[in-house]
Amino acid sequence: MPRDRYQHSLDELRADVLTMGETVAERLDESLEALERRDDALAEAVIDGDAQVNETYLRLEEQCVDLFALQQPVAGDLRFVTASFKIITDLERIGDLAVNLANYALAARQTVTPDVEIGALGTAAHSLVERSLTAYETAEAATCRAVAAADDEVDARCQHANEHVTRALIARTDGDDDRWGVERLLDDVSRVLLTIRDVERVADHAVNIAARTLYMIESDPELLY
Amino acid sequence: MSENQNPQTNQRTVTTTAEQPRTTTAGETDERTHDAWTAYDFDGDAKMTVDDLDVYYGDDHALKGVSMEIPERSVTALIGPSGCGKSTYLRCLNRMNDRIPSARIDGSVRFDGQEIYQDDVNLVELRKRVGMVFQSPNPFPKSIRENIAYGPQKHGDLDTGLLARLLNRSDAAERDELVERCLRDAALWDEVCDRLDDNALGLSGGQQQRLCIARCLSVDPEIILMDEPASALDPIATAKIEDLIADLAEEYTVVIVTHNMQQAARISDQTAVFLTGGELVEYGDTDRVFEDPHSDRVEDYITGKFG
DSSP states (O other): OOOHHHHHHHHHHHHHHHHHHHHHHHHHHHHHHHHHHTOHHHHHHHHHHHHHHHHHHHHHHHHHHHIIIIIOOOHHHHHHHHHHHHHHHHHHHHHHHHHHHHHHHHHOSOOOSOOOOHHHHHHHHHHHHHHHHHHHHHTOHHHHHHHHHHHHHHHHHHHHHHHHHHHHHHHHHTTOOOHHHHHHHHHHHHHHHHHHHHHHHHHHHHHHHHHHHHHHHHOOOGGGO | OOEEEETTTTEEEEOOOTTOEEOOSTTTOSOOEEGGGTOOOOSSOEEEEEEEEEEEETTEEEEEEEEEEEESSSEEEEEOSTTSSHHHHHHHTTTGGGGSTTEEEEEEEEETTEESSSTTOOHHHHHHHEEEEOSSOOOOSSBHHHHHHHHHHHTTOSSOSHHHHHHOOOHHHHHHHHHHHHHHHTTOHHHHTTOTTSBGGGSOHHHHHHHHHHHHHTTOOSEEEEESTTTTSOHHHHHHHHHHHHHHTTTSEEEEEOSOHHHHHHHOSEEEEEETTTEEEEEEEHHHHHHSOSOHHHHHHHTTOOO
16 A cells, blocks of 8 residues: 555554544543542652643644654544544543643642532543543544543533532531631532542543534534534 | 447547546557546636547547646647647647648537637638747748738728727837737847847747747737747746746637746646647646656656656
């Protein structure tokens, strides 16, 4: 087949994006586990590992730019490189959100707010990331659309969790004169709300990956809007 | 299904168009060609309308049932591998293939609604209105000025004395005006205005090609056919020709054959892809063809995965 080197570069890009995806999904998993188990060592490891994710991101960005400049991809190849170029940005952002979650794990000395299903929400978001990467790997349009649909459910659950925490805050501050108790409660509530927001954002980035993948497969911008 | 295959001749007859698949010549490929892939929907008027055009060189069926509308005042690129029939097709548009004794042409080519394959068509007049620029610049071994003035003089459009009598102006002034206008339109004037009487063969390749375009413009064409006009030029000369083509398309209808797919992508408004066997497989807006071709064979060709 002509253009062997070009084809090799495309294959290499696909493999490298998937490897980056695996790494980021693993970091996300670890940060959720650190939150769940209050595991400082694991949280520190996620934070330290972000530099590697950033390096990978920059290297893959360069691979994409090189392909554009040197091989001028067109048609399906163009959509693949364009989608990959955008997807690595989402992966890098998911990596950053995993760092945020790890930081929340370190900060969570004690919890005075009521339990919210952070672990379950995290698992749902993590699953969307993995499914979007599977869609990218196997070029399954149906999976892309399923990820977008499933995100609506994650959004609803996050919204519900937010309300739950806010209602508890209102209930708890009534008649509570303990200044230190209020401070702790505010810290706690802020952190939990941020945690919910970041988990929800992870799912949003998974939808972005699915949207770019759908464009790659079918030239269909349906999910981009 | 609206299509019948004659097992004796292995030729197809298509009785209807949109969305109906038709089978390509047997043994060529398994992919089915959709007429919808070549039915190009565009705004504005068609300058040329080609219907079911077949070209044979002796027994060789060089072009098979090509139908295509060419929008006016735009750039249409014809791409495809060597031997796919794109140059043959281009030459059909001003009946250059008439000069090849073994060539037989069936089908219809209408230019502003007028059939050009009629016996009473004046070929000199046709080729004046449908000019052509070739791969290798071919200026006359004459001065730059004479290269431009030659065509109008030959056609009797200059030196008639008419303008001179009406406006009290000399023929020379009229000719110089024409030479300047054509050279300006071909983006060559600034480079040659102080040496119009120098021999055109002393110009660089890129300048010679722009001179040939200026010469083509001098007889006031409506369509300009270009057969790989930049393939013999360096990147800077190529860029000048490409800029020029974009400017020309504001006033003229340009049809260009190119081997350089990136060039087609850069300069054309619509792209027609011919594949081996003399078939037009896909035709549409250039950005659509290069971002999302309908045909797998076209995808393989433009991404370089054929072979």
